[in-house]
Amino acid sequence: MPSFMRKISCKMIVSALLAVTVGVSLLEIQTPVSAALPASTSLSDKSEGAAADLNDTAQLTAFIDGIMNVHLDNFKIPGAVISIVKDGQVLLAKGYGHSNLEEGKLVDPRTNLFRIASTTKLFTWTAVMQLVEQGKLDLDTDVNTYLKTVKIPKTYPQPVTMRHLLTHTAGFEEGGVGYQITTDPTKLPVSISDTLSKHRLALVRPPGEMMSYSNYGAALAGLIVEEISGIDYNDFIQNNIFNPLDMKYATVHEPVPASLEPYVVLGYARENGQFVTKPLTFEGGFRPAGSGSVSAVDMAHFMIAHLQNGRYGDQQILKPETAKLMHAPAFKFDKRLPAMDLGFYELRMNGLRVIAHGGADTLFNTELYLVPDKQIGIFVSYSGGEGGTAAAGLAKAFFDRYYPAQVGKLPAVSAELENAVPKYAGSYQFTRRNHSEIDKFFSFLSQISVSVSDNRLSIGSGAEQQIYAPIEPNLFQEVGGTHQIGFRTNASGKVTHLLLDILPEMPLEPTPLLDQPKFWLPLLGISAILFITVLIGLAYRRREIKELPKAQKWAVRLSAATSAWALVTLIATYVVVLNMDQLDRLSRITASLNLYLFMPVILVGLTVAILALSVMAWKNQYWTVLKRVHYTLVALSAVVMSLFYYHWNLLGWQFG
Template sequence: MRKISCPTLVLALVVAMAGTSWLGAQASVSAAPLDKGREAAADLNDTAGLAAFIDGIMNVHMDSFKIPGAVISIVKDGKILLAKGFGQANMEESKPVDPETSLFRIASTTKLFTWTAVMQLVEQGKIDLDADVNTYLKTVKIPATYPQPVTVHHLMTHTAGFEEGGVGYQITTDPAKLPVSISGTLAKHMPERVRPPGEMMSYSNYGTALAGLIVEEVSGLEYNDYIQKNIFDPLNMKYATTHEPVPAALKRYEVLGYARENGRFATQPPTFEGGFRPAGSASVSAVDMAHFMIAHLQDGQYGNQRILKQETAQLMHAPAFKFHERLPGMALGFYELHMNGLRVISHGGADPLFNTELYLVPDKQLGMFISYSGGESGGAANALTGVFFDRYYPAQETKLSPVSDELKNNVQKYAGAYQFVRSNHSKIDKFYSFMAQMNVEATSDNHLTMGSGVEQQVFAPIGPDIFQEVGGTHQIAFRTDASGEVTHLFIDFLSSEPLERRPLINQTMFWFPLLGISAFLFLTVLLGVAYRRRQIKAMPKAQRRAVRLSAATAAWALLTMAGTFTVVLNMGLVDRLSRITTALNLYLFMPILLVGLTLAMLATMVIAWKNNYWSVLKRVHFTLVALAAVVMSVFFYHWNLLGWQFG
């Protein structure tokens, strides 16, 4: 599902930067022989040792991350090495997690079913990866915003160029609103095309749902029926569904999602994808996901069944979009990672109650599926995977290769503020990226830093536009344009979330000082009116009215600013993505009224100077307050908070 808001993504990024164990060591820059004293790799075929190792990690994580339920399956060479559940599937009934039957909601990991379905139709000759998606769409048409059309290949690599969206419509918590047609949802909530296709990756739930609609309209089968018939049935996935809610026949196997309330776990209502179900509606058991992993690792074959031809599966797993030649990129539907020198193809999923990760290592015929039903499980899978790879596939030592003085002395150009490419441009959703900013700073010794305090990472240049973590294994890279200006930042452990250089008008360092100065000026107005009540009362009527206008504008501006951060920015994720709240609707009157007061202030300012109201100093102060109101109005306009701009 990957509906995590941009501020949450930044938080996840910072948490991940706390240490390499969160995602496992990444690809080596220059491989050196293992030290003689270095611990040798453990034997993965020792299933008893593997089970004990996983038990130890999971039990610690269940306690430390306050996780109510979890499941894991590990496959190797076409066999299930481990499938085990932890904790409770239903705490009220004391029902333990069963890896064979317990249905975990896997959110965006569902996309792998959608992409597999697309590739099945590709090998049947019914879909051309390089054809315009409008060739296959019957009920929805993508506008020709750019000369280049959006292709199926663009959808599968998330390079179609759609903006991000979702406020008010991405999910629902009301099962009575289901089922919802995919085509109707996509037609109603079509995002803007904001960049030419193929230029840059921007993870898109809309793009995946569009691929699911293509599956429907090309195959003639409803999406859920297609996945059941062509993936679940041949892979003997008996405890798997993309239906919402979970069908009655499987309901008793559904794992409940929990959140912590007053120190205890409390059941939370599930969220549903509705018309976006190809992007995240599936609920599956760990053993059934093991079948799916084995099929992909064996190039489409599971037992005597085949869901993809060998060449089709290999095409799907091969690199399809690269940010930088030395960093992981995108395959067709899978995103790449580098773990301890191994190429991993992966996909995760997160919704408000579940976190899931799936990792495949084709060269080792290894697959791992992990899912959690709540708690603080966001970093648990990456932590487990890191220590797993360190134990069974330990990284080789890394050495920083010497670089030229030109590279060393050219690091300043990479410093600056970056924002996630996955963002919104045209709707109210844009404001939710206001605080989502990653700062890169250059040091006096020609290094780059990200984060601060104990979470700070330091990177040294190792080649043109690429840096290696000092004392670690992570890498970051930059993209530059034809003139040499830096445009994008890529972080190896966030390969599905590239960042772009943030223009000054989007930076917090631009807005916070302006908003702070404006707030100060507004406060001086209110304090001045309170202090000079008698003087104001004695003023001529026109001047008294002007003072009262400035006080009203100042008070309203401060209230609107407070409402922006308490009503809009602090909306819960479920509320934000599932409905337009009354509070949000009412709040949106406030910036409009502020603009009206601002226009009145500007007109009064002209009159005040023309008719010599008050002293020159007081007129200057009035003018500054009017300009502060303009700043506030421009802020609301720029961040799409002026009016009801919903997707």
């Protein structure tokens, strides 16, 4: 997965759910953009002064040393590596920290293999383009023409093409709970085709309509490379990319070959103030999307080849016209914003067009930036700690120093444009999410809230708040900064999509009411309060209840049982599901999760029973009218919770 996401932490926000269970109504809990993005990506400070000389390698080294050493300390990173190239030469390749803390081994940029996660996709996309230029693949042909063991269902009239896979516009939902990765090397190797056949993801939007970043799509592309070439994916990458580029310390094999095992960088997590070794994660059948382990010097070779239109030394891995096609815009959300190329996504850094790709797993964070117009490439990778934040900070510092940009004044706009600003406010969710499986629940509370004030849009809060002013129809400029956000609208002017230029591969769309926390949290809070009143009433009215007729007594007991079970299920939803470790969530179906899923099913049974007894209570005039109303409200609260679990795919065992 890309490292900006890159990741939205449900844990941080889901504490609201516990607050709700004790009656606190939180109407506006949304994930701020700052939860999705490193704070250091903000370019709100003006760049000043003349550009430094990038060709002064001694000065460059001192500059990078200062940044990396501070980052390793501040962001609790045990080891990191960087390589910078320019005009076909390596300006800098250096390691920082340790590759193995226990043995005291320092990071070696020439030999140490860092896990690069989704940056691996660049190898897959390069392989696809090699087959395109050989005439074995066509970018605009139905991929089912090439697939032999897996077929994509014809959900929409439009076929899925290679162009769609490379631009992440095929329309697949996201998935991965229980199967995306593994930490057990004895389960390897596994077949790409078997994995994709077993874990099929649905098409949820017409191909070509909108971007939705997809590991599944990248894995399909790798399978196509394998089946069309007749060569195992791992061997194809080795023979057609690594060998020609003299990448001796690079592999997509999992686990790495025995000859390279001594050079593997260990992964660490921070526990009780110390680094603790953790098992590496493997992509298995999804390896075309993220299995790479590479040294910084070897990635420098790869960057040089792409910057030189496929050439490295006397080797040509892509024809110049193919490389230029790969680096050119292939899908544009808006012509004024960064585009999606064939595999690379575009960024704007201080006015420069950058083509890039990042990657992150539970232990490593990687970023790769290419500036074709300046013939510059940067590769940086971190083991453990807050590597995503560190990478963003390093990129900002580099471009501010060597290619500083002055923040200009915002242009004057018409009153009509300013008056239209309120229509852009609201809740937005990423197109990259699940719709049909249990994975859907992990997007609950993971949305971005866009608010409006004084004809300006606001994203985030506090010190990380970003303010955007309108500059053109559907386009906003960061106040005091260089970033932009854009919107798509339909024929009637209604907003359909949002794109932040710092996440060009991750569009968002308005969140339907049924997916919004502000819809569910108050309902869950009110329901929880009603359930609590039932339990309190049971404790205070024990003698009175004992004297009730048998039918009424059982009705009260059912109400208490339903209330207790609903509250326990709600708490278990937080403790077992939303509090799941990311590694556990993506690598296996835990026993606790399997057991938990019985709880919503039982709740539905209790809900049906209490609804039936509610009808009987009114028909037979149990208790007072006020107590019957209360009983009915409790039954309806159980219905609300059952619908919540149904809507978020927690009712039953809906695994991918």
